[in-house]
Amino acid sequence: MAHNGGGTTPGFWRETGQLIRAVARAMSVTFRNLFRKPVTVHYPDVQRPYPDRFRGILALAYEKDTGEEACIGCRLCEYICPPQVIKVEMLKTEKRNYAKTFTLELYSCEFCELCVQVCPTDAIIMMKSFDLAAADRRDLLLDKDRLHALGLTFEPSWATGNRLRDMQAPPKPTRAAAHGDARGEAKEPAE
Amino acid sequence: MADTLARSTVEIGYGGSERLTMNMGPQHPSAHGVFRAILTLEGETVVAIDAVIGYLHRCHEKLAETLTYVQYPTIASKTDYVSAMTAELAYVAAVELVGKIDVPRRAQYLRVICAELQRIASHCLWLGTWCMDMGGALGGGATIFLYAIRERELILDLFETLTGARLLYGFHQVGGTRYDIPAGWAQQCRETLAVITQRLGEYEAMLEANAFFLVRTQGVGVISRDLAEHVGVAGPLLRGSGVAYDLRTAAPYSSYEDFGVRVPVESAGDCFARYRVRMAEFRESIRLVHAALDGLPEGPISSRPGVKSVGQVRIPKGEGYSRVEGARGEVGCYLVADGGPKPYRLKWRGASFSNLAVLPHIIPGHKVADVVAIMGSVDPVFGEVDR
Amino acid sequence: MPPLAYHALVGFIVLNVVIGMVTYVTLLERKFAARMQSRIGPYYVGPRGLLQPIADALKLMLKEDIVPARADRFIYNLAPIAFLLPCILIFATLPFAPGLGVADLNIGVLFFLAVSSLEIVGLFMGGWGSNNKYALLSAMRAVNQIISYDLPFIFAALVPVLLAGSMQMSAIVTAQHGLWFVAYPVIGQLAFVAFLVATLAAENRVPFDILEAESELVAGFRVEYSGMKFALIQLGEYAHMLGTSFLGALLFLGGWLGPGPAWLGPVWFLLKAVLIFLVVTWVRWSFVRIRVDQILGISWKLLLPATLILLMATGFVVALRGAGGA
Numbered sequence: 001m002a003h004n005g006g007g008t009t010p011g012f013w014r015e016t017g018q019l020i021r022a023v024a025r026a027m028s029v030t031f032r033n034l035f036r037k038p039v040t041v042h043y044p045d046v047q048r049p050y051p052d053r054f055r056g057i058l059a060l061a062y063e064k065d066t067g068e069e070a071c072i073g074c075r076l077c078e079y080i081c082p083p084q085v086i087k088v089e090m091l092k093t094e095k096r097n098y099a100k101t102f103t104l105e106l107y108s109c110e111f112c113e114l115c116v117q118v119c120p121t122d123a124i125i126m127m128k129s130f131d132l133a134a135a136d137r138r139d140l141l142l143d144k145d146r147l148h149a150l151g152l153t154f155e156p157s158w159a160t161g162n163r164l165r166d167m168q169a170p171p172k173p174t175r176a177a178a179h180g181d182a183r184g185e186a187k188e189p190a191e
Numbered sequence: 192m193a194d195t196l197a198r199s200t201v202e203i204g205y206g207g208s209e210r211l212t213m214n215m216g217p218q219h220p221s222a223h224g225v226f227r228a229i230l231t232l233e234g235e236t237v238v239a240i241d242a243v244i245g246y247l248h249r250c251h252e253k254l255a256e257t258l259t260y261v262q263y264p265t266i267a268s269k270t271d272y273v274s275a276m277t278a279e280l281a282y283v284a285a286v287e288l289v290g291k292i293d294v295p296r297r298a299q300y301l302r303v304i305c306a307e308l309q310r311i312a313s314h315c316l317w318l319g320t321w322c323m324d325m326g327g328a329l330g331g332g333a334t335i336f337l338y339a340i341r342e343r344e345l346i347l348d349l350f351e352t353l354t355g356a357r358l359l360y361g362f363h364q365v366g367g368t369r370y371d372i373p374a375g376w377a378q379q380c381r382e383t384l385a386v387i388t389q390r391l392g393e394y395e396a397m398l399e400a401n402a403f404f405l406v407r408t409q410g411v412g413v414i415s416r417d418l419a420e421h422v423g424v425a426g427p428l429l430r431g432s433g434v435a436y437d438l439r440t441a442a443p444y445s446s447y448e449d450f451g452v453r454v455p456v457e458s459a460g461d462c463f464a465r466y467r468v469r470m471a472e473f474r475e476s477i478r479l480v481h482a483a484l485d486g487l488p489e490g491p492i493s494s495r496p497g498v499k500s501v502g503q504v505r506i507p508k509g510e511g512y513s514r515v516e517g518a519r520g521e522v523g524c525y526l527v528a529d530g531g532p533k534p535y536r537l538k539w540r541g542a543s544f545s546n547l548a549v550l551p552h553i554i555p556g557h558k559v560a561d562v563v564a565i566m567g568s569v570d571p572v573f574g575e576v577d578r
Numbered sequence: 579m580p581p582l583a584y585h586a587l588v589g590f591i592v593l594n595v596v597i598g599m600v601t602y603v604t605l606l607e608r609k610f611a612a613r614m615q616s617r618i619g620p621y622y623v624g625p626r627g628l629l630q631p632i633a634d635a636l637k638l639m640l641k642e643d644i645v646p647a648r649a650d651r652f653i654y655n656l657a658p659i660a661f662l663l664p665c666i667l668i669f670a671t672l673p674f675a676p677g678l679g680v681a682d683l684n685i686g687v688l689f690f691l692a693v694s695s696l697e698i699v700g701l702f703m704g705g706w707g708s709n710n711k712y713a714l715l716s717a718m719r720a721v722n723q724i725i726s727y728d729l730p731f732i733f734a735a736l737v738p739v740l741l742a743g744s745m746q747m748s749a750i751v752t753a754q755h756g757l758w759f760v761a762y763p764v765i766g767q768l769a770f771v772a773f774l775v776a777t778l779a780a781e782n783r784v785p786f787d788i789l790e791a792e793s794e795l796v797a798g799f800r801v802e803y804s805g806m807k808f809a810l811i812q813l814g815e816y817a818h819m820l821g822t823s824f825l826g827a828l829l830f831l832g833g834w835l836g837p838g839p840a841w842l843g844p845v846w847f848l849l850k851a852v853l854i855f856l857v858v859t860w861v862r863w864s865f866v867r868i869r870v871d872q873i874l875g876i877s878w879k880l881l882l883p884a885t886l887i888l889l890m891a892t893g894f895v896v897a898l899r900g901a902g903g904a
Contacts, residue, residue, distance in 0.1 A: 015402075022400040023865075029397045030334060030614045030864045039341055040617045051348075052373065055355035080501040082262045112265035112361045117369070117498045126355070159355065165497030167371050168364070213711050235715075235870065326866030334863045337615040403868050559715070560869045 044131075052158040055111050056127040058104055059151035060144065063121075069148070070123035073099035077115035077124055085109050102144040107137050119161035127154035209233055215562070217246045223320065223566060224573030228550075230562065237562060240554045242547060247577040255537035260286050260504040263534075265361035270539060271575040272359060273316055276302075276309035277517040278575075279363040282537075284444060284513035285524035286365045290506040297490040298367035299446040304483045305353075305362060306445075306515070307476040308346055308380075311387065313518035314469050314476075315343035318394065321466075321567030325407055335397060342390055345383045352376055365504045367493030377484050384477050391473055398466075408462040412553050412565035415460055424546045426520025427472065428569060431465035433458035438516035445515075450482050462568040502532035517542050519570055541575035589670065589680045596669045599848075600816045601631035603855060610856060611863045641805035646709055649802065654707030658807045661700025662814035664693045668821040673748045674844040675834050686747040687739050690825060691732050694780075697818060698724050704811070705799035716798030719870050724780055726877040731776035733885035737769035738829040740892045751833035760830040765892050770830045772885050774858065777826065779873065781819050783862045786873050823854040 041048050050056075063070045073090030074097070085108045091100035115124050127150065134140050142150070211232045217225040225246035231239040251270055255263050267282040268275035280302060287294060294302075319339030326333065347357040354360045354370050362368055398404045414424070419432040429436055437454040439447040455471030457464035495504070506528040514523040523540030546569050554562055605620065605627065612619030620627035645654065671686045673679035683689050698721055705717020739745055741762065742753035760770045779786040800811050827833060827850035834843030868876075 018400060019402045022402055026397045026401055026864045027860060029393050030860065032393075033334075033338070033616055034610075034614050036616055038613065038617045039344075042621075051352040051355070053353070053355040053370070054351065076500060080262060080498075082258055082266055110265060110359075111356065112359075113355065114262065114265065114361070114498070118500060120499075157355065164369070165499065168367065168369060168493040168497035169491065169495070211711065213715075322866055334611075334615050335866075337617065341616055397864070401865070403865050406868055406872050407866060558869055558871065560867075 050128040050157075052128075054126070054128045054157050055113050055159075056129045056157065057132050057150055057154065058106065058109065058115070058142070058147065059125055059127055059154070059156070060102065060123055060147040061125050061151050061156070062148070069098060070121045071099040071102060072097045072121055072123070073102075074120065076118045076120065080114045080118050082112065082114065083108050083110055086115060099144060102147060104142045104147060106132065106140040106142050113159060113164075116159055116161055117164045122160035122162055125151065125160055126157045127151070128157050129154040210238065217243075223571050224576075226566075226571070226573060226576075228562070230559070232559065235558045235560075237554055237557055237559060240551055240562075242550055244544075244547070244573070244576050247573045249578065251539060251578040252537050255282075255534055257533065259501050259532040260365050260506065260534070261498055261501055261532075264363050264365075265359070268359045268361065269574060270541065270578055271517060271519070271522065271543075271572050273572050273574075274309050274313040274518040275359050276305045276362060277515050277522055279360070280306060280445070281513060281515045281517075281522045281524040281539075282526075283363040283365055284515060285511060285526040285537075286504070286506060286528075286534075288511040288513045289509045289526050289528045290365070290504075292366050293494050294367055294445070295491050295494050296446065296488045297371075298492045298494075300483050300487050301368050301372070301492060302363065302445045303447060303450070304380075304480055304487075305350075305360075305368075307479045307483070308349065310476045310518045311473060311480075312343045312346040312350075314473055315339045315346070317469060317518070317567075317570045319343075321564075321570070322398070324563040324567045325404075335394065338390065338394065342387050345386060349376070349380055349383055352379065364493060364495075364498060366495035367491070369493075369498070371492045377487075380480065380484060384480060388474070388477055391470070395470065405463065407560075407564055408466060408568070409459075411462045411557065411561050412568060413460045414549055414553055416458075418549065418552055419460070422545075422549045422552065424520065424549050426517070426542055426546070427465050427468045428520065428546055428549065430455060431457050431468045432460040438514055438521055442514065444513070449486070450479055452479065462564055465568045505530065505532050506534075514540070519543050519572065519575070520546055522575070539575075539578050541578060543569075543571035543573070543575040547571055547576060585680065592669060592680050593666065596666065596817065596820075597813065600813055600820055601635060603820055603852070604634075604812075604816055605631050606852070607855075607859050610859055614860070614863050635809065638809035639806055641808075643805040643807065644802075646802050649709045650707040652707075653703050654802075655807075657700050657704035657707055658803065658810040658814070659700070660703055661697055662810045662817070664696035664700070665814040665818040665821065668694050668818070669824075671747060672821070672824050672828065673751070673833075674847055675840070676748060676752075676843075678844065679748075682746065682748050684744070684746040687735060687745045687750070687825075687829075690747075690821075691728075691735060694818060694821065695724070695728050697814065700814070701799055704803070708799070708802035710802050713799045713801050716801075720782065720799065722870065723782070723786065723873055723877075726874050727776050727779035727786075727881070730772060730877060730881040730885040731780050733882075733889045734769050734773040734776055735825070735829060736889055737765060737892045740889070740896050741765075743896070747828055747833075751828060751835060754832040754835060758830065758832040758835070765888065765895065766830065768888055769885075769892070770826075772881060772888065773826055773830065774854070774861075775881060776885075777822050777854075778858060778861060779877065781815070781822065781858070783819075783858060786867065819858070820851065820855065823851040823858070826854045827851040 061070050062068060071088075073088055075088045075090065078084075078086045078088050085105040087101070087103045089100040089102075091098045111126070113126060116126055124147075131154075132140065132150075213230045213232055215228040215230055217227045219226075227243035227246070229241040229243065230237050231241075249269075251266070254266060258266060264279045264283055267279045269278075271278040286292070316339065319336035322335040322339075323333055326335070350360060351357050353372060353376060354362050362370060414428060414432045416433045419429050419434060425436075433456060435454050435456045437452065438444070439452045440454055453475055455468050455475065457467050508528060508530050510525070510527040512523055512525045514521050516522075520542030521540065522542050525536075525538040525540070526534055527536040529535040550565070550569070554565060557565065608630075609619035609627065620630035623630045623633045645651065668690050670680040671683055671690050673682045701720050701724075702717045705713040705720070708714075738750055738759045741759055742750040744750060744753070758766075760766045777783075800808060803811060824847070827847060831850040831854070833850075834847045836842065836846030838846075
């Protein structure tokens with residue numbers, strides 16, 4: 001600001017006028033915001049509504065019709081996990097396979113949803129909550145029982161393996177009818 | 192131009208005569224991440240700057256050699272974590288280039304929508320942090336910072352509804368995208384953009400004619416056109432110095448040629464010019480998102496079946512370089528593939544890395560207070576610089 | 579009661595009241611600033627955050643007192659006290675109601691202005707004694723800035739003194755019975771605006787807060803202080819801020835004058851001082867800061883000549899008024 005103090009050049013008065021107007025405009029913006037409702041959400045007293053696809057804590061699910069564990073111990077999630085936080089051991093029985101142990105190190109998890117994406121039986125899913133603060137890191141080393149318990153504690157998110165894969169490569173019309181998956185988007189079959 | 196200092200050792204102390212060597216260390220409220228600048232001061236004037244980077248090096252390029260093409264896009268978003276969509280896009284575009292994989296039109300439009308929304312969100316963060324650097328965390332800068340973050344949160348809500356994540360998305364996959372837009376998203380997107388357009392007017396009212404802001408930014412940190420072209424900066428730094436070069440028009444990718452992108456250019460080359468370029472980019476991105484939503488074609492979102500196993504994408508031998516216009520400039524990814532499911536070599540061109548090279552040319556001669564203004568207008572993100 | 583004991587008692591009461599007010603004015607600023615930024619301020623401690631200043635004070639008292647290894651210990655330890663003393667001492671001259679004050683000196687305004695400038699000494703001691711380049715840089719900037727802005731500050735404050743014809747604070751207030759000095763045509767408003775701008779600069783408030791400039795110098799001369807010493811410095815800053823707000827209310831806004839019974843006077847005084855404080859806060863949270871050479875340029879090239887001319891014009895007006903037999 002080149003002000004020649006006290007001079008009565010027209011530039012000086014015009015600049016001063018501009019300065020006053022600019023100051024008034026900036027202060028009026030802050031003043032207007034004084035009366036806007038604050039955007040603060042009083043977490044944890046008030047919960048923000050999470051969208052359907054929210055990627056929260058991981059959990060293991062049960063099958064809807066039989067109530068058995070959905071995980072067949074195929075280890076696809078273990079192989080695809082980028083930070084390699086999942087460790088699975090398979091248990092073979094005559095009818096089907098199970099997971100003997102399933103550990104997930106939540107403290108290193110990226111929450112990228114790739115494990116959910118590849119699961120053939122929709123066993124591993126993500127919840128609509130991230131509320132799992134712990135004081136000890138070992139509390140975040142989730143074993144199979146803990147994962148199943150988490151699946152029952154929180155609300156599951158929309159995304160399961162089959163739904164995500166169907167979204168990427170839309171199913172043929174017959175498969176869509178069988179899954180009963182109506183998301184409201186018309187999709188043509190992949191070329 | 193910078194005085195030549197002995198580069199082998201830089202002593203922190205009194206450098207003889209009246210020069211003071213001061214460390215604007217990696218832990219600093221306005222370092223935009225972890226960045227160390229060793230400033231040599233004469234009084235209040237900076238005489239030389241020695242920039243030290245590498246505090247955030249996480250071996251991305253080596254990591255990419257150990258992860259498959261299916262796994263790495265989620266990691267790619269962590270290079271430029273403020274503008275994650277364009278970072279993922281650079282990698283996925285490189286894989287598709289080398290593997291000669293087509294991307295369906297719907298996926299291309301979705302990529303455009305997400306990239307432009309991400310640009311708006313990244314510029315919101317830029318505006319907030321820049322004003323906070325100039326105005327103080329306890330002062331007017333923080334006010335603009337909170338307003339800008341309030342707007343950025345709206346866009347992050349959109350991304351959360353789309354992908355489930357707010358910062359690091361994993362949205363892109365080789366051959367298309369991973370998520371499609373849910374019902375009602377387009378409407379929510381349009382409403383958000385209307386709010387942001389109106390609030391942009393408020394920011395400009397607070398800043399444009401404000402003498403305090405103008406004296407801090409006009410004539411400060413001038414990058415001449417020759418210097419910009421010579422050093423190799425890109426993005427708003429280049430366009431603020433008079434070079435009308437934008438990858439979205441110069442080398443269109445992902446169906447950008449359908450939209451007729453108008454590239455904002457300013458010729459002054461100072462911080463104010465870069466500010467004006469980014470504010471114009473705000474509005475242009477809003478227009479592009481509206482256009483893409485209007486013209487969104489039906490169809491599949493991926494040319495490959497859904498991600499089913501970790502090694503399902505195999506790229507035959509070849510190499511290629513893909514570039515996208517990120518919020519900070521040209522983000523490039525050079526990929527060498529050897530036929531397997533993992534790349535043989537991956538090289539990132541970080542936009543901020545090249546942009547930082549201009550600092551020793553423009554900072555000497557300015558005051559200490561200008562260093563933060565210039566750093567803010569260069570807008571580095573150190574995930575991109577150090578990878 | 580012997581006069582010495584009486585004055586000591588009044589001083590003690592005023593001191594405690596002032597410290598209490600200063601801590602709560604920090605809460606007021608935080609809530610006000612938060613509302614302007616679309617958020618709520620301190621909320622959880624006590625009902626609606628009202629116990630936050632107490633929590634802050636307790637926390638600072640319990641913090642470890644870290645002294646840098648190569649700091650000049652004597653100066654470093656003395657600095658917060660040297661900074662705080664003038665900032666509290668200025669409240670001694672303020673009359674909160676006719677006859678209610680510690681010492682209503684007949685050179686009240688002079689004492690106030692002189693003592694309030696002494697904070698620079700404590701400030702520089704803090705910057706130098708910390709043995710930290712950031713602190714030194716900031717202390718040097720502060721000395722520059724505060725000295726430059728004290729002159730326009732004094733001249734702007736002298737305009738009401740001229741108009742009232744006395745430096746005694748209670749006399750200045752009684753002279754505003756008919757018309758507050760801020761309502762004086764042209765001279766009053768200009769002097770008030772100059773006073774506010776000079777206050778912003780003398781208090782190191784944005785847009786003139788280059789001294790602390792958190793994004794560059796990370797708390798300026800305070801950077802090496804922790805615990806109770808930091809609390810003293812904060813107390814001093816806000817006490818000085820509040821003190822000049824009180825001065826502004828007294829000089830320009832009529833002090834304790836206001837409708838209603840006489841005992842309501844101090845309440846009006848407090849409200850007016852808080853109003854000035856809020857205006858300064860409003861400005862603080864609306865602007866980016868300007869560079870130190872630009873700050874000094876404004877002071878020497880714009881504000882000082884302007885206030886000087888204003889003062890001369892006021893003297894002219896007063897002389898005319900006196901000559902007119904008023």
